[in-house]
Structures are given as C-alpha cells and as structure tokens.
Amino acid sequence: MQQVLDLASGTVLVGGAGQGYGSAQSLLLKYANRHGLIAGATGTGKTVTLQTLAESLSLAGVPVFLADVKGDLSGLALSGTPQAKLHDAFVKRADQIGLTLDYQSFPVTFWDVWGEKGHPVRTTPAEMGPLLLSRLLELTDVQEGVMNIAFRVADEQGLALLDLKDLQAMLVWVGQNAEDLSLQYGNVSTASVGAIQRALLVLENQGGNNLFGEPALELADLMRQDQSGRGVINVLAADRLMHSPRLYATFLLWLLSELFEQLPEVGDPDRPKMAFFFDEAHLLFDDAPKALIDKVEQVARLIRSKGVSVWFISQNPTDIPEDILGQLGNRVQHALRAYTAKDQKALRMAAQNYRPNPDFDTAEAIQNVGTGEAVTSLLENKGIPGVVQRTLIRPPFSQLGPLTAQERSAVIGASIMGAKYDTPLDRESAQELLAKRAEEAAKASAEAERQQATDDGLFDMDREDYRNARRYDPDAGNRTRQSRSSGGRSSRSDSIAVTFGKSLARQLGTKSGQALVRGVLGSLFRGR
Incomplete structure (x- = not known):
C-alpha cells in the first residue's frame, strides 16, 4: 500500500x-x-x-x-x-x-x-502602500498620484498611517495644504482628494475598516x-x-x-x-x-x-x-x-x-x-x-x-494566536498627531490675537468684538497707540467717535446689526 x-x-x-x-x-x-x-x-x-x-x-x-x-x-x-x-x-x-x-x-x-x-x-495602510490601495479603491491615475503624495508626505513628517482614520486625516491635511504641496510634488486637486475620501467611505461601509489596524x-x-x-x-x-x-x-x-x-x-x-x-x-x-x-x-x-x-x-x-x-x-x-x-x-x-x-x-x-x-x-x-x-x-x-x-x-x-490578535490596538499615529498640531496652531492663533488686542488697547473686548472692531475700524489700534504716545490727551469728540465705533462694530457683528444695515441699504436703493 x-x-x-x-x-x-x-x-x-x-x-x-x-x-x-x-x-x-x-x-x-x-x-x-x-x-x-x-x-x-x-x-x-x-x-x-x-x-x-x-x-x-x-x-x-x-x-x-x-x-x-x-x-x-x-x-x-x-x-x-x-x-x-x-x-x-x-x-x-x-x-x-x-x-x-x-x-x-x-x-x-x-x-x-x-x-x-x-x-x-489586519494590516496597515502603510504596509499595503499606495499602489494596492489605489487598486482597492479603483482610483484614476490622477487620484492615485494624490494618494502617492499623501503617503510620501506622511513618511517624511513621521505620521504613521495605521488605520483608515489616519489615512482620512492625512488626506484632509493634504487638501488643506494643496497649494504648498503642489509646488513641490505636483498638482494636488481638492476634487481628487474628495473623490478618494468618498471611496474610503464606501470601503469603510463595506467593512474595510476591519482590515486596517493593529496589531498587524x-x-x-x-x-x-x-x-x-x-x-x-x-x-x-x-x-x-x-x-x-x-x-x-x-x-x-x-x-x-x-x-x-x-x-x-x-x-x-x-x-x-x-x-x-x-x-x-x-x-x-x-x-x-x-x-x-x-x-x-x-x-x-x-x-x-x-x-x-x-x-x-x-x-x-x-x-x-x-x-x-x-x-x-x-x-x-x-x-x-x-x-x-x-x-x-x-x-x-x-x-x-x-x-x-x-x-x-x-x-x-x-x-x-x-x-x-x-x-x-x-x-x-x-x-x-x-x-x-x-x-x-x-x-x-x-x-x-x-x-x-x-x-x-x-x-x-x-x-495561541488569540492572545496576540484578538484585542485591537490603537496607538498614537497620523490622526492624533495632526489633531494635536491643529490644536496647538489654534492656541497659538488665539494667543496672537489676544496679544494684538492688548497692543491695540482693545483688551477689554471679547474675541468676537475685537475681530469686528478691526474689520470695521482697522485704524482703531493705531489711534489708541498714538493717544498713548501723546500722554493720553485726546479730544472729547475723538473719545465719542472711538466709543461709537466700538459700539457700531459690536452691533454689526450681530444678526440684528446686519439686518439694520440691509434695511438702510434697501431704503437707499428704493429712494433712487
């Protein structure tokens, strides 16, 4: 036998x-x-x-x-x-x-x-790479080019692409910085970024998010x-x-x-x-x-x-x-x-x-x-x-x-594989790092505006009032600094004008103020 x-x-x-x-x-x-x-x-x-x-x-x-x-x-x-x-x-x-x-x-x-x-x-987008992902998502040549740019930038900036959320966040960042990236890597169309995001959404709805993640x-x-x-x-x-x-x-x-x-x-x-x-x-x-x-x-x-x-x-x-x-x-x-x-x-x-x-x-x-x-x-x-x-x-x-x-x-x-793979792992990667960068940038911007408000003498305003004041009276801060440099001497009419400007800016920042402007402009045009 x-x-x-x-x-x-x-x-x-x-x-x-x-x-x-x-x-x-x-x-x-x-x-x-x-x-x-x-x-x-x-x-x-x-x-x-x-x-x-x-x-x-x-x-x-x-x-x-x-x-x-x-x-x-x-x-x-x-x-x-x-x-x-x-x-x-x-x-x-x-x-x-x-x-x-x-x-x-x-x-x-x-x-x-x-x-x-x-x-x-599981695997990660980084391990699968842009070529196979583009095949999976049925992307055009132009969209595949944008995908390659996203992977290249993520690699250069140390942004790990470990799951679909990371890739989606990276594409958002690429779309927001399309103008700067186009100069170095070639044209980045926000329309192409949007098309890739839609394809990723379809993949996610089909269960593709289960494929991407750790432990790989x-x-x-x-x-x-x-x-x-x-x-x-x-x-x-x-x-x-x-x-x-x-x-x-x-x-x-x-x-x-x-x-x-x-x-x-x-x-x-x-x-x-x-x-x-x-x-x-x-x-x-x-x-x-x-x-x-x-x-x-x-x-x-x-x-x-x-x-x-x-x-x-x-x-x-x-x-x-x-x-x-x-x-x-x-x-x-x-x-x-x-x-x-x-x-x-x-x-x-x-x-x-x-x-x-x-x-x-x-x-x-x-x-x-x-x-x-x-x-x-x-x-x-x-x-x-x-x-x-x-x-x-x-x-x-x-x-x-x-x-x-x-x-x-x-x-x-x-x-014995259960102890290693059955529990998913979610460590810090591209999504978390990009969110942290955005948070730090927002804090820096708020601090810069607060410092500018202090320099302009408008520190007593809240943030929205300050923005409206700068929008409708851009020289308000300059006049305040000039007033300080002349020892605080200003005419009563200037004080009234500045006060009225602040009040008007604050009012124009509200819906009622915007309605008032539309009403005034409408009456002017009807009068013609």
Missing part, C-alpha cells in the same frame, strides 16, 4: 491511475515552488483536490495559507470518520489507488477579516509547524469577504507581496517554505489594469526563489493571464463543460497547455473525466512537465465539509 508522504523520494501523492491509464501521480516537493493550477467547472471536485493537497503539504512540514470561499475547508481541523457519508466511496477509491486510508485531523488556525469566524487579520499580521505567525512537525494550515474565512471581491483580491495580493519582500532568497529548497492557495483566482484579474497584472506576474515569477509555492484555483485556465499561466508547471485539470462555441474554444486552449499523451486525446479526456477525477501534469526531474495523465484524486483524511459553529469556536479558543 502507498503512503501519501514519501520522504525517501521527496514526493506527496496526488492520486492514482484513472480508468486504466498511466500510473500514480505524485508531486515532487523540490519542484512544488514552481507554482500550480487547479481548474474545473463547478462541482467537479476542485475543493476536495485543494483539501488533499493542503493535507499532503502539511504532512511534509510545509505551512499552508488558503482562502475558504464556501466554508467547506474548515473540515481540515477534524478527522474524517468511518461514519462519514462518503466513507464507503472513499474506501473504494483508496483501494483502487492502493492507498492506506488514514483518517486524521490537521493543525488549523482560522483567520477572518471581520474577526467573527477566526482571529482578526506578522508573516512568521503563518509559517509555523506543530509539535509533530506538520505545517500549520491557515484558513481565511472568505465567504463574507467574497461579497467585496476587490477587497479579497487586494488583501491576498498584499500577502503575496509581503512574502516576496520579507523572505530571504533560498533558490530551490528541498520543499517549499510555504504554500499559498488563491481560490477564485479570476477575481484578481477581472478588470485589473495592466500595471497590476504586471505586478502579479512579477511576484509570481520571483517569489519562487523565496521558496513560496502559489496555486491558482479557478473554473477555467483562461481566467489566468497567459504570462502567469506559463509559470504554473504543476496542473490539476478537472472537467470542463463545452456547451457553447466559446466553451469549446476554451476546452481546446486548455488541452494545448499539456504535454500530450499518445494513449488518449487530452481535450476529450478533460471533457469526460468524472467527479473526483482529473487530468494532471506534474513536474518531473529537471523541472520537465510530465506527460498528461488521467488521475483519480486521493480521498481526504480530514472531515469532508464544514465544521459546526461550536466546533469552529473550540478550535479558535484553543489557538
């Missing part, structure tokens, strides 16, 4: 021969970081394939991060049982493959942007092993996140970018440092600008040398841009339906991506494989694509299907 993990050959079993063709198919761990593809129509077994690959990599000591779109993958945390609904079918499949059916649970950590179905997973996720907490050496499987609850597809895609792309920037070069290790499964991958590329697709392609190409294995899961290989698809050497293709001319063309294109097998027609096999069966091509020695094979995907060892709410809560409660 075969075992899933063969340390001697450095392989993990993917599946056995299907319908008498070929032989068992295994993934070479040293080529697992060449990335992979799992594709197929809805209901053909993609989720089970993802589950079994995550199990196999965990057994090999490889930490895994995956997005659980439908909630089904939470079953990784519990062992399968002989009482399971599909137990008899699994036993039959295991016998056909020649595999020992070893039911077991796996070390799982649950994460959730909203903190409801897992530990809160540390990658080391995703790349862990349990006490027995199995890789921890990190499951991101994405069922609710899928309702905000741009938030979903941007977060996962940020995570890939962080892995790329932080991990050291390792070349071709004997096994991946981490495996990353990107379910519903088409969401990353739908309506994406070329600059962003180029960024994904760059990360996918270069992150291999950091020891990270990336798997894209989608319904059709054509969902993935060709430049990225060409880097996916390990492929598991479930059935594709060809009901329309467009579907038939996509089927032919999918078949052309495989090294042909003389024993069968690849396009026909892709169309006819059953549920749980797939057409596979896995990298062989020297990284050469293997000949396409029809493969029976091995049955999972963990529970097939989701956990109950109580079972999930028990797993979350037992996790």
Whole structure:
C-alpha cells in the first residue's frame, strides 16, 4: 500500500491511475515552488483536490495559507470518520489507488477579516502602500498620484498611517495644504482628494475598516509547524469577504507581496517554505489594469526563489493571464463543460497547455473525466512537465465539509494566536498627531490675537468684538497707540467717535446689526 508522504523520494501523492491509464501521480516537493493550477467547472471536485493537497503539504512540514470561499475547508481541523457519508466511496477509491486510508485531523488556525469566524487579520495602510490601495479603491491615475503624495508626505513628517482614520486625516491635511504641496510634488486637486475620501467611505461601509489596524499580521505567525512537525494550515474565512471581491483580491495580493519582500532568497529548497492557495483566482484579474497584472506576474515569477509555492484555483485556465499561466508547471485539470462555441474554444486552449499523451486525446479526456477525477501534469526531474495523465484524486483524511459553529469556536479558543490578535490596538499615529498640531496652531492663533488686542488697547473686548472692531475700524489700534504716545490727551469728540465705533462694530457683528444695515441699504436703493 502507498503512503501519501514519501520522504525517501521527496514526493506527496496526488492520486492514482484513472480508468486504466498511466500510473500514480505524485508531486515532487523540490519542484512544488514552481507554482500550480487547479481548474474545473463547478462541482467537479476542485475543493476536495485543494483539501488533499493542503493535507499532503502539511504532512511534509510545509505551512499552508488558503482562502475558504464556501466554508467547506474548515473540515481540515477534524478527522474524517468511518461514519462519514462518503466513507464507503472513499474506501473504494483508496483501494483502487492502493492507498492506506488514514483518517486524521490537521493543525488549523482560522483567520477572518471581520474577526467573527477566526482571529482578526489586519494590516496597515502603510504596509499595503499606495499602489494596492489605489487598486482597492479603483482610483484614476490622477487620484492615485494624490494618494502617492499623501503617503510620501506622511513618511517624511513621521505620521504613521495605521488605520483608515489616519489615512482620512492625512488626506484632509493634504487638501488643506494643496497649494504648498503642489509646488513641490505636483498638482494636488481638492476634487481628487474628495473623490478618494468618498471611496474610503464606501470601503469603510463595506467593512474595510476591519482590515486596517493593529496589531498587524506578522508573516512568521503563518509559517509555523506543530509539535509533530506538520505545517500549520491557515484558513481565511472568505465567504463574507467574497461579497467585496476587490477587497479579497487586494488583501491576498498584499500577502503575496509581503512574502516576496520579507523572505530571504533560498533558490530551490528541498520543499517549499510555504504554500499559498488563491481560490477564485479570476477575481484578481477581472478588470485589473495592466500595471497590476504586471505586478502579479512579477511576484509570481520571483517569489519562487523565496521558496513560496502559489496555486491558482479557478473554473477555467483562461481566467489566468497567459504570462502567469506559463509559470504554473504543476496542473490539476478537472472537467470542463463545452456547451457553447466559446466553451469549446476554451476546452481546446486548455488541452494545448499539456504535454500530450499518445494513449488518449487530452481535450476529450478533460471533457469526460468524472467527479473526483482529473487530468494532471506534474513536474518531473529537471523541472520537465510530465506527460498528461488521467488521475483519480486521493480521498481526504480530514472531515469532508464544514465544521459546526461550536466546533469552529473550540478550535479558535484553543489557538495561541488569540492572545496576540484578538484585542485591537490603537496607538498614537497620523490622526492624533495632526489633531494635536491643529490644536496647538489654534492656541497659538488665539494667543496672537489676544496679544494684538492688548497692543491695540482693545483688551477689554471679547474675541468676537475685537475681530469686528478691526474689520470695521482697522485704524482703531493705531489711534489708541498714538493717544498713548501723546500722554493720553485726546479730544472729547475723538473719545465719542472711538466709543461709537466700538459700539457700531459690536452691533454689526450681530444678526440684528446686519439686518439694520440691509434695511438702510434697501431704503437707499428704493429712494433712487
């Protein structure tokens, strides 16, 4: 009987021969970081394939991060049982493959942007950066330029952008100082600032404020092993996140970018440092600008040398841009339906991506494989694509299907990550610092006005009366100083005039005074 993990050959079993063709198919761990593809129509077994690959990599000591779109993958945390609904079918499949059916649970950590179905997973605007944020907010090129200016100024002035409130406060400051900033960084339009603020408000209403904050996720907490050496499987609850597809895609792309920037070069290790499964991958590329697709392609190409294995899961290989698809050497293709001319063309294109097998027609096999069966091509020695094979995907060892709410809560409660991430942190950052600056500026302005009032001899007035007096009689302070310099000698008429000016200024500062002026002016115009 075969075992899933063969340390001697450095392989993990993917599946056995299907319908008498070929032989068992295994993934070479040293080529697992060449990335992979799992594709197929809805209901053909993609989720089970993802589950079994995550199990196999965990057994090999490889930490895994995956997005659980439908909630089904939470079953990784519990062992399968002989009482399971599909137990008899699994036993039959295991016998056909020649595999020992070893039911077991796996070390799982649950994460959730909203903190409801897992530990809160957060990042900061500073870590995500202006490019990905602009992609998330669907900003124009001009608005993206303003976003870049806001980040640049915040960095230069030591204003930490740790949550959405910080970014919103920074944009307000940029708008207020647009004229000065335009001279140094280029045009800053207040209309563009307003458009970004509206986009941030929409993001906040969609729950995006939960994504930004502290404590921010540390990658080391995703790349862990349990006490027995199995890789921890990190499951991101994405069922609710899928309702905000741009938030979903941007977060996962940020995570890939962080892995790329932080991990050291390792070349071709004997096994991946981490495996990353990107379910519903088409969401990353739908309506994406070329600059962003180029960024994904760059990360996918270069992150291999950091020891990270990336798997894209989608319904059709054509969902993935060709430049990225060409880097996916390990492929598991479930059935594709060809009901329309467009579907038939996509089927032919999918078949052309495989090294042909003389024993069968690849396009026909892709169309006819059953549920749980797939057409596979896995990298062989020297990284050469293997000949396409029809493969029976091995049955999972963990529970097939989701956990109950109580079972999930028990797993979350037992996790050591709760003490670190469950309580949010709000330390002094851009919003607080800018508010403090504004408060200090207001105090300085008030002090300057008070000093000016004292110098003008109008210190007996309150602040509003002083402003009105200066508005309607700007020379009042000068006359007061001249009066002081002449020893306080002034005519009675001057005293009366000054007193009348003060009274008039005070009266004009009130609504009744303004109404009086309008009435007088109105009578003058009517008299004409």
